[in-house]
Amino acid sequence: MGFLQAVYSLGEMASEAAKDSPFADVMNFLQLPYPITEAQNGKVFAIRVWLEVDDPQVEVLDINGVADIDRIEYQAIGNDEIKIKERCLYRDPVGSNVSWRFSPLYKLGRGSKDPLKELMGESGSWQENNKCRFYKLYNNLLSDYEKSSCFSEGSTDRIMAGLVGKIDKIIEFWESKTPCFLLFGLKTGDRFLYPGEVAAFVNYFKNKLNPDMPAKKRIAQQTTYCALCGEKEKKLETLDKVFKFATFDKPGFLPGTKDGAGIKEKVFPVCETCYGVLSAGKEEMERRFVNFNVIPKTSLYVIPEIIFDKKEYYRIASDFTRNFLKNGMRNEINLFSLLARVNEGLVYHFLFAEINQAQLIIHSLIEDVPPTRLRQLEELWKETCTAFGYEMNNSSKKGYLDTAISQIIAVLLSLAGKREQDRVVMKERIIAVISGLLNAEPIGVEEIKRLIVSRLASMFTDPDWISPKEKNKMPGRLRIKGMAEVLDFLYRVNGRE
Numbered sequence: 367m368g369f370l371q372a373v374y375s376l377g378e379m380a381s382e383a384a385k386d387s388p389f390a391d392v393m394n395f396l397q398l399p400y401p402i403t404e405a406q407n408g409k410v411f412a413i414r415v416w417l418e419v420d421d422p423q424v425e426v427l428d429i430n431g432v433a434d435i436d437r438i439e440y441q442a443i444g445n446d447e448i449k450i451k452e453r454c455l456y457r458d459p460v461g462s463n464v465s466w467r468f469s470p471l472y473k474l475g476r477g478s479k480d481p482l483k484e485l486m487g488e489s490g491s492w493q494e495n496n497k498c499r500f501y502k503l504y505n506n507l508l509s510d511y512e513k514s515s516c517f518s519e520g521s522t523d524r525i526m527a528g529l530v531g532k533i534d535k536i537i538e539f540w541e542s543k544t545p546c547f548l549l550f551g552l553k554t555g556d557r558f559l560y561p562g563e564v565a566a567f568v569n570y571f572k573n574k575l576n577p578d579m580p581a582k583k584r585i586a587q588q589t590t591y592c593a594l595c596g597e598k599e600k601k602l603e604t605l606d607k608v609f610k611f612a613t614f615d616k617p618g619f620l621p622g623t624k625d626g627a628g629i630k631e632k633v634f635p636v637c638e639t640c641y642g643v644l645s646a647g648k649e650e651m652e653r654r655f656v657n658f659n660v661i662p663k664t665s666l667y668v669i670p671e672i673i674f675d676k677k678e679y680y681r682i683a684s685d686f687t688r689n690f691l692k693n694g695m696r697n698e699i700n701l702f703s704l705l706a707r708v709n710e711g712l713v714y715h716f717l718f719a720e721i722n723q724a725q726l727i728i729h730s731l732i733e734d735v736p737p738t739r740l741r742q743l744e745e746l747w748k749e750t751c752t753a754f755g756y757e758m759n760n761s762s763k764k765g766y767l768d769t770a771i772s773q774i775i776a777v778l779l780s781l782a783g784k785r786e787q788d789r790v791v792m793k794e795r796i797i798a799v800i801s802g803l804l805n806a807e808p809i810g811v812e813e814i815k816r817l818i819v820s821r822l823a824s825m826f827t828d829p830d831w832i833s834p835k836e837k838n839k840m841p842g843r844l845r846i847k848g849m850a851e852v853l854d855f856l857y858r859v860n861g862r863e
């Protein structure tokens with residue numbers, strides 16, 4: 367998962383407002399193909415057939431063949447009943463003698479002793495054996511999609527040829543102990559588009575449900591998908607309305623695309639529902655999960671994301687962790703030590719940003735940092751402190767990870783020149799070092815060392831640096847020690863497993 371999904375789930379946590387299903391008009395007619403049950407013997411497998419198309423969102427699907435076949439547990443299709451219904455787009459057939467189904471879902475049942483014969487028929491030629499599964503699949507389900515102009519001419523034959531070509535996979539997946547069904551969807555990139563996510567299948571369903579409704583009108587509303595939930599709605603918002611920093615100046619922040627005409631709308635359209643949830647999440651993030659204490663003039667957002675089952679996580683989490691999730695860390699002074707003490711089962715997303723003329727400029731985004739990594743950093747810092755003769759006990763703030771971070775910042779800032787531009791460059795470097803720590807990347811210690819050495823000469827000629835007149839300014843001797851501690855720590859970090 368990533369930053370946006372984390373913000374999204376913050377939004378979900380913030381408001382459990384009922385979401386309007388984009389299938390509101392047909393929701394009452396959707397059924398579950400199988401009941402949902404916790405029982406082990408209630409298990410069902412979905413054998414997914416990934417159909418290959420050039421364009422998944424056209425009115426008439428032109429199917430080139432079968433790209434892949436895989437198998438997932440039925441209940442993994444969606445995380446709740448509504449999602450499964452929407453995705454499967456299933457409704458029981460109107461009778462046993464009709465030659466069409468509402469959705470491209472074919473129930474195989476349990477596997478038999480000879481699955482090849484069961485699928486292809488005695489002679490091995492499914493077209494001639496009206497008892498075999500492929501014959502029934504073709505005649506009672508798929509061919510009507512072509513007759514009803516949902517598939518282009520020849521598509522059904524290409525699907526059948528693809529199934530026969532990949533029959534080994536179906537046989538492998540077709541369990542004798544567990545009921546299975548074939549579920550046809552479209553391959554788009556790496557994603558499987560479920561029937562309910564394909565405009566042509568939805569239209570077909572609606573036509574079968576209510577043949578009087580004109581299809582043309584409906585397809586116009588069903589052309590784009592929400593980038594977050596995969597659902598389609600007629601009205602889409604773009605991400606830059608939620609985040610002032612949703613610009614394309616950081617490749618990688620939005621999924622691997624550079625800016626260009628019409629790109630933003632294509633890459634990250636979100637439906638009205640997700641737009642609402644994201645906006646709520648962003649409010650939460652601005653309100654509770656931002657900290658201004660770490661780096662001067664920089665907002666550090668830390669978005670927690672629970673990677674376990676949420677309910678279960680709340681049950682096992684310590685009070686400390688629960689408080690953190692509830693209250694955030696806006697005013698926390700020892701931010702990193704706090705983050706290191708939170709229970710496992712969540713990750714953090716760190717976003718370093720700066721406000722500039724009402725725009726948020728992103729400096730760095732580090733995703734998926736587990737608390738263990740912060741604990742490891744804190745342990746390494748404690749090793750440094752011990753090596754430099756500090757007594758380490760629980761009340762010693764010297765051993766906090768925050769001390770390490772603030773010391774790195776102080777050292778690097780002290781090496782920056784007096785000009786504003788020098789300080790800006792140094793700040794970039796500071797953020798790069800902290801990002802590297804969080805992201806478990808090696809830190810360029812040699813470079814920092816060279817920088818220190820190159821500046822030392824001029825510092826030693828400055829009497830005020832060696833023994834400052836101002837009382838709260840550190841004498842040079844202690845500053846050198848601080849630099850040595852930072853270097854020692856960074857070397858240890860680079861040596862971490």
Ligand SMILES: [Zn+2]
Binds near residue numbers: 593596
């Ligand atoms: Zn959505």
